[in-house]
Amino acid sequence: MNAALLIDFGSTYTKLRAVDLDRREVLGSGQGPSTVATDITVGMRAALLDLERRIGTLPRFKYRLASSSAAGGLRMVTVGLVRELTAEAARRAALGAGARVVATFAYRLTAGDMARIQELAPDILLLAGGTDGGNNEVIVHNAGLLGASTVVCPVIYAGNRSAADEACSQLRGKTVIVTENVMPEFNVLGIEPARAAIRKVFIDRIVHAKGMDRAQADLDAVLMPTPAAVLEGARLLADGTAGHAGLGPLLVVDPGGATTDVHSIATGEPATPGAIPQGLPEPREKRTVEGDLGMRHNAAAIVEAAGIDAIARDSGLAPERIVSLVAGMAREVGKLPETPEETALDRALARAAVALAVKRHCGTVSTVYTPTGPVVAQHGKDLTAVAAVIGTGGAVVASPDPRAILAGALADAADPASLRPRHPRLLLDRHYLLYACGLLGAVDAQAALELALKHIEPLDQESPHERARYG
Amino acid sequence: MTDPRRTLVTGVIGSDTHIVGNRILSMALEKAGYKVVALGALTPATDFIKAAVETDADAILVSSLYGQGELDCRGFRDMCVEAGLDDILLYVGGNLVVGKQTWTEVEQRFLEMGFDRAAPPGARVETVLEWLAHDFATRENPPVPPLTKGGSKAGGL
Numbered sequence: 001m002n003a004a005l006l007i008d009f010g011s012t013y014t015k016l017r018a019v020d021l022d023r024r025e026v027l028g029s030g031q032g033p034s035t036v037a038t039d040i041t042v043g044m045r046a047a048l049l050d051l052e053r054r055i056g057t058l059p060r061f062k063y064r065l066a067s068s069s070a071a072g073g074l075r076m077v078t079v080g081l082v083r084e085l086t087a088e089a090a091r092r093a094a095l096g097a098g099a100r101v102v103a104t105f106a107y108r109l110t111a112g113d114m115a116r117i118q119e120l121a122p123d124i125l126l127l128a129g130g131t132d133g134g135n136n137e138v139i140v141h142n143a144g145l146l147g148a149s150t151v152v153c154p155v156i157y158a159g160n161r162s163a164a165d166e167a168c169s170q171l172r173g174k175t176v177i178v179t180e181n182v183m184p185e186f187n188v189l190g191i192e193p194a195r196a197a198i199r200k201v202f203i204d205r206i207v208h209a210k211g212m213d214r215a216q217a218d219l220d221a222v223l224m225p226t227p228a229a230v231l232e233g234a235r236l237l238a239d240g241t242a243g244h245a246g247l248g249p250l251l252v253v254d255p256g257g258a259t260t261d262v263h264s265i266a267t268g269e270p271a272t273p274g275a276i277p278q279g280l281p282e283p284r285e286k287r288t289v290e291g292d293l294g295m296r297h298n299a300a301a302i303v304e305a306a307g308i309d310a311i312a313r314d315s316g317l318a319p320e321r322i323v324s325l326v327a328g329m330a331r332e333v334g335k336l337p338e339t340p341e342e343t344a345l346d347r348a349l350a351r352a353a354v355a356l357a358v359k360r361h362c363g364t365v366s367t368v369y370t371p372t373g374p375v376v377a378q379h380g381k382d383l384t385a386v387a388a389v390i391g392t393g394g395a396v397v398a399s400p401d402p403r404a405i406l407a408g409a410l411a412d413a414a415d416p417a418s419l420r421p422r423h424p425r426l427l428l429d430r431h432y433l434l435y436a437c438g439l440l441g442a443v444d445a446q447a448a449l450e451l452a453l454k455h456i457e458p459l460d461q462e463s464p465h466e467r468a469r470y471g
Numbered sequence: 472m473t474d475p476r477r478t479l480v481t482g483v484i485g486s487d488t489h490i491v492g493n494r495i496l497s498m499a500l501e502k503a504g505y506k507v508v509a510l511g512a513l514t515p516a517t518d519f520i521k522a523a524v525e526t527d528a529d530a531i532l533v534s535s536l537y538g539q540g541e542l543d544c545r546g547f548r549d550m551c552v553e554a555g556l557d558d559i560l561l562y563v564g565g566n567l568v569v570g571k572q573t574w575t576e577v578e579q580r581f582l583e584m585g586f587d588r589a590a591p592p593g594a595r596v597e598t599v600l601e602w603l604a605h606d607f608a609t610r611e612n613p614p615v616p617p618l619t620k621g622g623s624k625a626g627g628l
Contacts (some may be wrong), residue, residue, distance in 0.1 A: 081524065081525055082521045082524050082525050084521060085521055085522075085525045107595070130526075130527065131525055131526045133506070133525035133526075133527075134478070134525055134527040134528075135524060135525060135527040135529060136527070137527075183525070184506040185508075186522050186525060186526050187510075187522075211568060276512070276513060278513065366488050368513060369486065369489065370486045370488050370537065370539075371486075371537045371538070371539075372488060372489075374487055375486075375513065377513060421628070
């Protein structure tokens with residue numbers, strides 16, 4: 001039997017998935033504590049023992065690949081020039097590489113910004129600014145400040161090419177990786193080279209810096225941050241391989257304890273005839289992270305963003321009761337719902353987090369009235385026609401009603417300006433395989449795709465409530 | 472490897488969809504050896520300025536064909552100054568206003584708003600190219616005493 005072991009060094013658990021490559025089956029899973037902060041091998045061994053307990057003697061694994069979101073994930077600071085242009089492009093590059101963007105700066109860095117960067121002590125800093133041949137003054141200024149600072153992390157330079165030499169000399173003494181500009185021409189997004197550079201720095205340096213290479217006896221490589229593995233798995237599932245069709249354009253939503261991640265694999269081009277796209281072009285593979293929508297650490301923020309009345313209506317609980325339950329959640333972030341009240345609240349919170357995060361991820365249309373008649377302008381991605389919405393992560397998987405949670409991602413007739421999915425299939429990543437398929441895709445794309453297609457479950461039973469709403 | 476070409480930002484301001492003339496102008500400017508950042512139709516004033524900052528543009532050429540140009544262009548120079556583009560060259564052209572107004576009046580009004588040049592309806596591409604050549608040359612070698620242009624701030628001169 002050919003088998004693979006896929007590992008996720010998470011922030012709470014070390015999770016394993018063992019798969020049979022020939023039969024495209026999941027052999028089993030194992031779990032141990034997260035011990036990256038101390039000795040990564042402890043959690044890894046515990047997880048392997050757990051796996052062995054469940055499936056018996058472990059086979060010899062052909063591949064042993066890992067992703068990591070431990071120790072706060074891949075913490076990045078991004079710097080650009082204009083907030084909506086190169087600063088936004090740099091931020092998208094970092095998010096697409098699976099990073100946790102801890103701060104984004106635009107224009108000239110100030111003394112206060114520099115203090116903040118030193119305090120944040122990111123794993124990588126992405127420095128952008130200026131189109132090629134465009135503004136070089138600001139990026140050179142920012143490079144000068146970084147060069148003179150105590151910032152020790154690698155700096156990836158993805159700004160104005162014409163300023164690269166001068167900026168690099170300002171950064172002398174730091175580890176600098178020069179890659180192509182995130183915005184080589186005005187309003188042209190070129191984030192792939194920066195994404196690749198981030199991933200390379202992750203493999204070459206961060207894995208060692210975080211002590212993850214100590215587990216090398218038990219695995220072959222730590223390939224990427226876990227969110228990048230999920231995005232990679234989603235891409236594989238959408239696009240398929242030469243030998244097997246994928247699902248087509250899709251959206252993945254992952255309401256987590258601290259944030260809600262949304263990934264989309266779709267060009268997002270206007271489906272409305274005549275709509276004019278406005279603003280920065282959108283990456284086909286896009287990841288957004290909503291830092292204020294977390295099921296446990298930020299439950300109060302979800303209530304605030306959705307409105308307590310909406311949560312009360314959806315959960316059937318009184319507002320006062322919600323306030324007290326939410327306060328309890330923040331104290332015990334590891335707690336799972338036990339009482340019917342807690343279950344109802346969790347469902348309402350997850351629905352709200354999914355609805356808000358997907359709404360923010362998707363684009364909007366607006367009508368502009370001109371003297372020659374109305375014109376439709378589109379901002380962001382049009383995801384009305386995606387073929388599938390996939391739910392992943394504990395909040396969806398552990399829910400007794402995952403379909404109701406995912407339905408929060410759907411278009412709402414009352415909000416026609418929002419370009420959310422209209423008639424997608426709703427699917428559930430019950431076995432938490434997307435990251436595993438993303439990792440496995442790096443070595444055996446065919447097996448990874450078939451494994452995902454076989455195990456991602458359709459939630460096709462539609463409730464009467466939805467039929468009425470989306471007709 | 473610095474690009475020796477001057478960078479110009481072009482676009483149609485406000486809720487104006489008249490793109491054809493602007494496209495012809497942009498093509499002609501490119502052919503004349505300029506690097507053109509064409510923002511196209513329906514461009515808010517702030518987008519011209521953001522694009523000019525990021526591309527380190529030498530001039531912004533604003534088109535307006537639908538008669539609301541005066542409203543859309545109000546405060547344009549001030550926004551440039553705010554963004555650190557104090558001495559960027561600003562041109563405006565098209566059907567800038569509606570109703571019966573003499574071109575001298577209209578031109579004067581736009582020059583007072585801080586535009587360096589205003590092109591009347593039907594202005595030829597050649598004229599714009601001559602203006603650009605003249606204004607860039609003047610900026611590089613300012614004559615003594617400096618040339619004043621119709622009361623405009625003529626940014627930085």
